[in-house]
Amino acid sequence: MKSASGQKLTRSLLVNGILLVIVLCWLVPVLGIFVSSFRQRFDIQTTPWWNVLPHRGWVMTKTINPREIGLDANGPMTLEGVTATFEEMRAGVEDGDTRLVWIGNRRIGKIEIQKKAWVTSAALTLDNYQQVIQGKNIRITHADGTVQNVRGDDFSGALLNSLTVSIPSTIIPILIAAFAAYGFAWMNFPGRRFWFILVVALLVVPLQIALVPVLRDFAGLDLNGTFLGIWMAHTGFGIPLATYLLFNYISTLPRETLEAAFIDGASHFTIFTKLILPLSVPALASFAIFQFLWVWNDYLVALIILGPDPNVRVVTMKLASIVGDRGQDWHLLTAGAFVSMLIPLVVFFSLQRYFVRGMMAGSIKG
């Protein structure tokens, strides 16, 4: 069976090879900003980020004062077996593994002899993160030794705002929806079917439809630019999916358990808090992760409800404002992007199982 096992090996190599290429395609963009976020501003703007990997580059081996060895900058000069004029050397003359570069002006400049070698440009720093995270003025020491005072971008404040927005915007809709899901699943009341149909119908409604009227209501209630306003908006927009998912779970819990509790004289409220909620933890967790990531990463609702007030800006708005104002400041953008991704990535990787389950249960959201 040698050929069969050989075939198996080629197939496995092929499968894993293609998979590796795809995974790399998915990973490299993130790797790019991750690596760049640790590089100095000047380095990011002049050399590509993959230069931190070993590569062939020019390394200075010797500096020569041309006047000491009798070279005249006004005519062709010969050095290390290369003949070139001043203008050519100014731009750099290459010959195999050697490069000559004229540094400085014609009268008092020097010639650098460079050789090709394996190099890495691994001057890494945490300055970018410092500048992005802190709100106050900080001192940055550049590679050339100059010291600069810059204003921090206060991502720590934005992170705090994001948490203040995301935590209640996750828990409140779950609480309200869990009560409703229990009501729909285990209580009898007039209009039960009708209201549930409404819930399902609203699952796919795009939230754009609600923004203009909600903004008008909030203006009347003086809620624009407040955390309370955005909690309410996220609660309203999140309830259809939350109710639907939790209903699907709660309605399949074993009937006998509930009936037994009911016969024992437990009230609906007791059954709900003591029995149903603990049993529903997997479903609650699934939706919680879903909603948390959604709210944390949301930009549109925050942009419209929180508005321009810098005190309540969440991380996505902060990042987007840097993109808009200082799109070339890659040292800030890369560090800022990573700061904004940190909490969702941790939540995501630690609770991935629940997240996947929630996604499979019902993935259409408005």
Added chain:
Amino acid sequence: MATIGQTMENKPSPAKRAIAWILRIGLAILIPVIAFFFLYQGFLFLRAGNAPKVVIAVVAIVWGVGGVAILYYLFNKLVEALSPDWTARLQPFVFVGPAVAMLIWFLALPALRTFYISLFGRNGPPALPVTMVFTNPSEYFTALAAQYVGFSNYVAVFTDRLMLSALRNNILFWIGIATPLTVIAGLLVAVLADRSKFERVAKSLIFMPMAISFVGAGVIWNFMYEVSPASTQQIGLLNAVVVAFGGQPHGWTNYTAIAPWNNLFLVIIVVWLQTGYAMVLFSAAIKGIPEEIIEASRVDGATEIQVFFRIMIPYILGTIITVTTTIIIFTLKVFDVVWVMTGGQFGTDVIATQFYRQSFINRNSGYGSAIAIVLLVAVIPVMIYNLRQLRQQETFR
């Protein structure tokens, strides 16, 4: 499905029924309203003081979440203190009422109101007190008629040059290209990962962009597409590759010479973000295919390609339809990526960016609302499909 806790009600009098309904609706509205005032007062208090930001954040979170929980508890106590008959009548509305009230306030009514606004000009319907309908109807309706434009906003949606380009982008690039690409990529990864020893790692990494915000993804890909002057080293990976193969560096998303194909560079970002979603659902579906079927066909001499097209695809067709629908709905509403990358310039506008621009930058609420209604109409087929599915479900008869 019968529910438990049903009381033996023997025909209550009409008056009793009317009171019951008033109380039920009252409860549904009262709970959110009280919650709102309770929280609002807390906020005024917080805003007045100048505590450090961390303290404010923690208090706000505890206040917000705890407040809602306590309210449910109190109202339930109140209802349970009534006679068992009345408890049975009113308790479901303590449970379901607040959710339904929020739904109506934030989604159902706004849909109707947005439609109403879309029938008016720039400033929407005049901001007059509704009571004027009774006190001074002629003035009210004159003011209304002055702003009323009928369906001309909708005519504009389908004739305006910018809006037409947005519709084309949504249909051609986002539904026509981004959706199939995402589905195919997700399917490919799911099938490959299923046969690999590194399944978990590979799936985790492909899935990871799901945790990244669109704004973050915008930064990531802006950096990939970054262009430096042609004489210097390219710091963006794409341009570095292009230059290495002897091409010219470009800004790609703003490369209007290839318009409208510069949209493809935005499409790539969304494919990168959403493939993980498609992959996870396909992966679960593929694992659901009975091993015997695939083994049997292999024994019969089917090639891998045949197994894939003749057995796997038909078997997971339902999942493919679900995933495709979800991604179509998602791409219909695509906003953040486009807004952060190009701001809708260079011919990359989509429906949602046009909606945002018209509603909140140009302050043309009539036109903006008409665009939102077009979005809503586009998802109605899916809504109907969902409702049909619900009717077929056992659980809700």
